[in-house]
Amino acid sequence: MAFSVYACTKSVEKQFLSFQQPGNFPEPVYRFATNLVTKEGFELGRKLFYDPILSRNNTISCGSCHIQTSAFTQHGHSVSHGIEDKLGVRNSPPIMNLAWNTSFMWDGGVFDLDLQPVAPITNHVEMDETVTNVISKLKAHPDYPGLFQSAFGTTEVSTARFMKALSQFMAMCVSSNSKYDSVIRKEGKTFTKQEEEGYALYKQKCSSCHTEPLFTDQSFRNNGIGIGLIDDAGRYAITLDETDRYKFKVPSLRNLDYTAPYMHDGRFLTLDAVLDHYSSGVKQTQNLDMILQNNEPGIPMTADEKTKVKAFLKTLNDKVFIANKLLSEQ
Amino acid sequence: MKSYLSIAALLFVSLVSCKKDDVPENNNPGRLSIEFDNIVDGQNLFLNTVTYTNSSGENYKVSTLKYYISNIKVTNTAGVEVVVPQDSSYFLIDESDEASHSAEVTIPKGEYRQVAFTIGVDSLRNTMDIARRTGVLDPAAGANGMYWSWNSGYIFFKIEGVSPASAEAGNVFMYHIGGFGGYSSPTINNIREVKLDLTTGGIAKVPAGGESNIHLMVDIAKLFNGSTQLSIAAKPVVMFDDFSANISNNYSTIFRHDHTEN
Structure with missing residues (x-):
């Protein structure tokens, strides 16, 4: 599998380094076989991650509570601040080395990275939106259908593609250069x-x-x-x-x-x-x-x-x- | 791009071939539709308008009733079991959506004396890659409120309504029942199987290219009156909770075969 991931990456885009396993890290847990990280998929995921269109009133993005300079946490906040400044009940965990995570959330309630974004998108004090509605907004957007086509071959915007693009971005958030x-x-x-x-x-x-x-x-x-x-x-x-x-x-x-x-x-x-x-x-x-x-x-x-x-x-x-x-x- | 595409093509081919293998050997397929007719005692169920009384003497109205039916199996009169291919065997019955009341599957022609199904979604599908969960299993869209995002898994059975017996705000009661047994740690398992004998109400005679319709009555009165007497006053809200097993045990008895239209 490592070989095929490597081979794919190379032919997709020479400059873009797909997911790399650091020399001192174990094999990742995330199933890259079902979601090869490509330049287009990663860039789509990154755009989605930083786009407030994912929230009900288009104000809160994933990046609002997961800030890169704070290692993708919401530095300085005991619990996360979501839509309309509503308070969550837990501290935003870092988006970091998630490809090795066997579970997500402080309580491990989510067991697959591809399922994780549904939780903050639909949580009433985080983004308070439905995924169905996000998908409608993405379909109506001037850029997204084309970006989905570049990443997945057709302009179809589906739940699975939406989640897999976000996973490609999140899986690439590897911290291994301390x-x-x-x-x-x-x-x-x-x-x-x-x-x-x-x-x-x-x-x-x-x-x-x-x-x-x-x-x-x-x-x-x-x-x-x-x-x-x-x-x-x-x-x-x-x-x-x-x-x-x-x-x-x-x-x-x-x-x-x-x-x-x-x-x-x-x-x-x-x-x-x-x-x-x-x-x-x-x-x-x-x-x-x-x-x-x-x-x-x-x-x-x-x-x-x-x-x-x-x-x-x-x-x-x-x-x-x-x-x-x-x-x-x- | 070339090798990426060819791998995608390979994956596609292997998926397609998997699917093919799952289809029972069947040269003369016909259709079997299973109709879920939601009732309360001897009355039809009407959302929001009609007041019913449960076995604890509590009045209530129902605003939402939805449940998953999956993994349909039928047994013919010779005792041979036919398993419907799994990818075609997930249905979300929603009282507010007439079109959803009938679960239609393709099976070999024959005469069938038993139908069996799961109320809920099996653990395998609960943990499957999101790309394999389309239609009513799409956890974000198709599931239409039948999915717990914070504790990954489908809600198998959902009933909501109002009752003066409920002390909750707005006198609401709601039972959201799920739990497939846990992913890495064991927890509640509310997957329930139902087997219905069709011989009294009429066996299903599925002709090649034609259809047989099994008409089931789904009696919500029995949800409140099963092995556990369910009182809205005592339990106005039950979700991911040990008590939910009592409710799933109750709803495993609400299905009755009424008649068959061949």
């Missing part, structure tokens, strides 16, 4: 002594959930932040399994400098607050993760260790990703 990646791939960069020590501490204290190289094991866990104001039950709403109550998906540690605030409801404004939570703020709540069930709940860390861990975490910031013109609104 300092950490360069060090791991032996591209010439090296960690400072502090970063090296931080890396060792990360492996000891963080890596069981925030597993390399994606820095998440994609599991659902209760990290002891305590029940939020709205009693969000997290994964429980999807499985109706009491052992899933208050569990949320482990987020990646990549690009933390750009993605504050943190946690599913954005309650921690700084990384210091996050580390302090793990060292001294973990609360005994239903289904608290076993890893955090120590004599004193949490992960013991001294102030010096926190400084080192933070130095390492900074090596996961990927400036190339947040500045990549290919992924920007054109």
